[in-house]
Amino acid sequence: MRTGAPQDAAGLRCLVTGASGYLGGRLVPELLQAGHRVRCLARTPGKLRDHPWAGEAEVVEGDVTDAPSVAAALDGIDVAYYLVHSLGIGSEFEEKDRRAARIFAEQAHAAGVRRVVYLGGLTPSGVPEHELSRHLRSRAQVGRIFLDAPVPATVLRAAVIIGSGSASFEMLRYLTERLPVMVTPSWVRTRIQPIGVRDVLRYLVASARMPTEVNRTFDIGGPDVLTYREMMRRYAVVAGLRHRLIVPVPMLTPRLSSLWVGIVTPVPASLARPLTESLRHEVVCGEHDIAQFVPDTSGPEPSPLPFDDALALALRRVREAEVVTRWSSAAVPGAPSDPLPTDPDWAGGSLYKDERQLTVEAPREALWRVIEGIGGDNGWYSFPLAWAVRGWLDRFVGGVGLRRGRRDAERLRTGDSLDFWRVEEIEPGHLLRLRAEMRLPGLAWLEMYAETDDDGRTRYRQRALFHPRGLSGHAYWWSVAPFHSVVFGGMARNITQAATKGMSAHGRRTR
Numbered sequence: 001m002r003t004g005a006p007q008d009a010a011g012l013r014c015l016v017t018g019a020s021g022y023l024g025g026r027l028v029p030e031l032l033q034a035g036h037r038v039r040c041l042a043r044t045p046g047k048l049r050d051h052p053w054a055g056e057a058e059v060v061e062g063d064v065t066d067a068p069s070v071a072a073a074l075d076g077i078d079v080a081y082y083l084v085h086s087l088g089i090g091s092e093f094e095e096k097d098r099r100a101a102r103i104f105a106e107q108a109h110a111a112g113v114r115r116v117v118y119l120g121g122l123t124p125s126g127v128p129e130h131e132l133s134r135h136l137r138s139r140a141q142v143g144r145i146f147l148d149a150p151v152p153a154t155v156l157r158a159a160v161i162i163g164s165g166s167a168s169f170e171m172l173r174y175l176t177e178r179l180p181v182m183v184t185p186s187w188v189r190t191r192i193q194p195i196g197v198r199d200v201l202r203y204l205v206a207s208a209r210m211p212t213e214v215n216r217t218f219d220i221g222g223p224d225v226l227t228y229r230e231m232m233r234r235y236a237v238v239a240g241l242r243h244r245l246i247v248p249v250p251m252l253t254p255r256l257s258s259l260w261v262g263i264v265t266p267v268p269a270s271l272a273r274p275l276t277e278s279l280r281h282e283v284v285c286g287e288h289d290i291a292q293f294v295p296d297t298s299g300p301e302p303s304p305l306p307f308d309d310a311l312a313l314a315l316r317r318v319r320e321a322e323v324v325t326r327w328s329s330a331a332v333p334g335a336p337s338d339p340l341p342t343d344p345d346w347a348g349g350s351l352y353k354d355e356r357q358l359t360v361e362a363p364r365e366a367l368w369r370v371i372e373g374i375g376g377d378n379g380w381y382s383f384p385l386a387w388a389v390r391g392w393l394d395r396f397v398g399g400v401g402l403r404r405g406r407r408d409a410e411r412l413r414t415g416d417s418l419d420f421w422r423v424e425e426i427e428p429g430h431l432l433r434l435r436a437e438m439r440l441p442g443l444a445w446l447e448m449y450a451e452t453d454d455d456g457r458t459r460y461r462q463r464a465l466f467h468p469r470g471l472s473g474h475a476y477w478w479s480v481a482p483f484h485s486v487v488f489g490g491m492a493r494n495i496t497q498a499a500t501k502g503m504s505a506h507g508r509r510t511r
Contacts, residue, residue, distance in 0.1 A: 011035035012114075012208055015073055017064055017104075018083030019057075020047040022165050023119065023200065027081065029053045030201050036208065041073040064100040067107060074111035079208040080104070082118045082146070085139065094138045101142040105149035115154065116146050117207045119200070122159040122193070122219060122283040133277040147215060154207040155217040156200075156290075159283040160231075162222075162310040163197030168275060169314060172228075174265035176235045177350070180471050181245045187279040188229040188248050193221035196310030199303055206294040214293070219285035224307040228279060231307070238311040241470045352466045352477045354484045356492040360458040360499050367450040367458055367499040368429050369410075374448070374495075375418045376406035381498060382491035421446065442466055442473035448495070460499070462492050 014031050018024035019040035029052070031038050038057040042048055045059045062069025064084055074080060082104055086093035108116055121139035129137055139157075146153040160168040203220050226234070229246050236244045297303045305313070360367050374380060406418050412432065416423040421434035429450060436444035449461040464484070468474045 011037055012078040013037050013039070013076055014208060015039050015041060015077045015080045016057075016083065017041045017081060019051075019059075020044070021083060022163075022167070023161075023197070023204075024081070024083045025051055026163075026197065027083070027201055027204055028057055030205050031208070032056050034205050034208075036079075039073065039077065041070070064104055065096065067103050070103055070107040071111065074107050074113055077108075077111060078114045080108050080113050080116050081204065082116060082142075085142065094134060094141070097138045097142050098145065101145040105146055105151065109150045113151050114212070115152050115208065115210060116149070117154045117156070117204060118143055118146050119156050119158065119204065120217075121278065122157040122221065122285065124281040124283055125286050127281060133281065135275070135278050136281065143217060147217070152210070152212055152215040154210050154214065156203055156207065156220050157217055158195050158200055158220050159192050160194040161197050161200055162194050162307070162314055164314045166197060171265055171275060172231060172235060174350075176232045176244060177239065177241065177468075177470055178265070178474065179244070180242060181247075186248050187276065188232070188246060189227050190279055191225055191227055191282045191284055192231065192279075193225045193284045194231065194307055194310070195220055195222045196305040196313065198310070198313065199305055202303060203290060203294055210293060218290040219287055220290055220304075221285040222304045222307055222310060225284055226307060234308060235311060238308055239315055239469070350468055350474070352468065354464040354488050355462070356488060357459055357461040358492055358496045359453070360460050360496045362458055362496075362499040362502070364429065364450045364452060364458050366502050367460055367496070370495050370499045370502060371432050371448045371450060372412050372426075372428075373410055374432075375421070376409065378409075380419075380491060381494035382487050440466075440473075441470065441476050442468040458499075460492060460496050462488065462495075464488055 011034070014036045016024050016028055016031070016038060017040075019028055020042055024040075028038050028040065032053060040048060040057055040059045041062050041064070042059060043061070043063050045061050048054055048057075048059050060069075060073050062073050064070060064082075082101070084100070086097055105116065120143040121136045123132060123136050123140050129140060132140065143153075143155040143157070147155060160166075160172070162169050164170075199222065200220065203218070229248070232246060233244055236242065302309075370381075406412070407416050412418065412423050412426055414423055414426055417437075418434060420436065420438040422437050423432070424435040424445070425431065425433040431450075432448045434446045436446070438444075443466070445463075445465045447461075447463040447465070449459075451459045451461055453459045466473075466477050468477055
């Protein structure tokens with residue numbers, strides 16, 4: 001094995017497995033920022049192309065169950081992060097997890113790796129291993145394999161991780177947002193010690209420089225110990241939802257409750273079942289020894305974060321009306337709690353969309369003049385009575401209505417009010433994004449694009465997006481959905497027609 005302390009000032013060479021997953025995808029940029037060099041092992045390297053850090057990390061193809069590819073990936077590596085697991089997929093997943101861990105441990109030793117870092121699940125104290133859920137039992141077995149191997153290991157054990165994209169958090173999100181009254185399984189009474197994803201990543205990064213003699217597990221968790229019911233109620237408060245009525249029903253078995261979760265939420269059954277089965281166990285940290293190596297902090301940004309603060313970070317994009325960037329894959333997250341464009345489709349909360357696009361027989365400049373001139377005296381190019389009624393209704397409930405008009409008849413700038421919208425972003429000649437300021441049970445945007453397609457023709461693209469808040473938000477969307485073809489479809493058609501007519505009129509004026 002190589003000699004030398006991991007505390008060297010120079011950056012370490014790190015291998016990250018599971019980089020296409022929730023935590024791996026967030027760990028890579030944290031390691032890069034800490035000055036380390038990063039290599040990722042992936043079965044399908046193409047899945048990593050859309051990550052913002054893709055050009056800064058080395059990517060190699062391989063599988064943790066294939067010893068030669070693991071050996072090649074570990075060549076020259078100082079610290080290896082093992083962030084893969086089967087999460088209950090298939091009948092033999094426990095044996096597959098054990099076999100993969102043994103291969104990885106053996107090849108890490110052969111390659112002279114200084115340390116293996118593994119993130120497992122927090123297991124309840126005093127519960128025999130055979131009584132654990134298959135998911136937690138497999139995590140415990142993998143951790144033990146690494147601790148018994150020759151390479152020093154840091155095995156971190158966490159319960160529910162709070163951050164947009166985490167399967168546990170998304171299950172909590174959807175259950176709370178969609179059900180103001182819940183008949184729930186008895187596991188809502190289970191005590192849990194959740195932890196924010198920011199703190200999980202802080203511990204993972206710091207584990208790379210653990211002293212050589214450290215070879216042990218560390219329980220990691222936030223400062224709050226809560227029941228799942230308390231977590232749902234506190235989520236409702238932080239998200240601005242009404243009080244949730246939660247009624248536990250003991251006869252809902254883990255299997256039945258996983259089916260129930262599958263009906264209520266878009267979390268896949270392959271994830272929901274092992275997660276719900278594990279929730280029958282109380283998972284509370286038995287020690288906080290990690291603080292000896294990664295000290296706690298206080299002040300404006302304490303670490304570990306309290307539960308409510310971790311929730312607020314996970315919901316920040318929605319609360320700041322930036323949620324559009326999550327689904328359009330147009331932005332790099334500003335914090336580990338933010339959604340990544342590569343997160344699963346079911347992550348990030350609900351977002352309803354109405355999308356239209358049409359070819360325009362006019363130059364992009366003519367189309368953009370129509371887009372930038374929308375609203376105010378020019379109207380909204382669709383069913384004027386419907387827009388007027390919506391404005392009257394908004395004023396009736398205390399909203400701004402349509403009375404604000406626009407600042408300038410021809411030009412818009414970011415921050416301008418536009419009837420009951422606000423200009424959130426404008427890219428002259430290309431994009432106008434409006435955020436609704438009418439009274440709604442959620443957040444809404446309207447995007448209009450002037451583009452050129454692959455054949456050189458002008459294309460008009462339009463998206464209406466709605467992020468519902470609570471059950472009333474979902475009900476609102478579906479109540480107005482039947483009118484979208486008239487309102488939004490008519491808008492798209494009339495804007496393109498206006499651009500064509502405007503081009504003709506503009507041409508006559510210039511002749």
